Amino acid sequence: MKDLRRYLVLKYVQYLVLSSSNAISTFLGLLGSLYTIVILQSAKVSSKSTAVLISSLAKADILVSVSVVSEMVVWTFDVSISSTAFTSALLQNLLTANAHISCLLLSCVAFEAYLITFFPTESRHLRTVKNATLTSRVIWILVTAECTLFQTDDLLKASSTSAPNRSPCVLLFHFSSTAAALLKSLSYFLGILLRIVNVYIYYKIFFSMSNR
Secondary structure, eight states: OHHHHHHHHHHHIIIIISSSOOHHHHHHHHHHHHHHHHHHTSTTSOOOHHHHHHHHHHHTHHHHHHHHHHHHHHHHHTOOOSOHHHHHHHHHHHHHHHHHHHHHHHHHHHHHHHHHHHOTTTTTTTSOHHHHHHHHHHHHHHHHHHHHHHHHHHHHHHHGGGSOTTSHHHHHHHHHHHHHHHHHHHHHHHHHHHHHHHHHHHHHHHHHHHTO
16 A cells, blocks of 8 residues: 555645646656556455545546657657647647546545544445545546537637638637636636645644644
8 A cells, every 4th residue: 555655645746736747747647557557456455445536546647648649649750630729639638637637536535534534433434435436437527528618619719710700600619718718717726725625634634643
């Protein structure tokens, strides 16, 4: 379990401490996720709710892998892309989905650690594999819907110049643009809130363990 704790520390630094990911943190994160997926396949690791959340966290880096590999293929082999704007937006939205999924799952892990520390008996019925699996699926579905909206907005922006002024596409464009802007603002403030909550949770846990 020490390796899993180190992996969580790496992910907390990557997504909740650093303002933005860089090449080094991304590379280390990918290696850590690959190693974690291998560890979680082992029979030595018990199937607990925390392990389910960490497994989903590691699998979220598949989105980063797809984005990085795609960019490397385009750059290395000088592949021509018919819709550069669409592809660029798609790769960026994959990274956005990874960051949002990771932040939410890390916050779930922190909340579970809080329950284990302060309400070990009372929260036992909540800390189940079933609930952890359901939570992970809900997070993936919500973030997928979010990034689908972002991708739709990017696609409509790219094609808006050729659309007539009063066509239904223009109305759809304005609706999508407004919804995407509101969602981005909400995601930004939610990200700040999650950082504060995570710091508070581990602050409480640290001093609780120190006083024992």
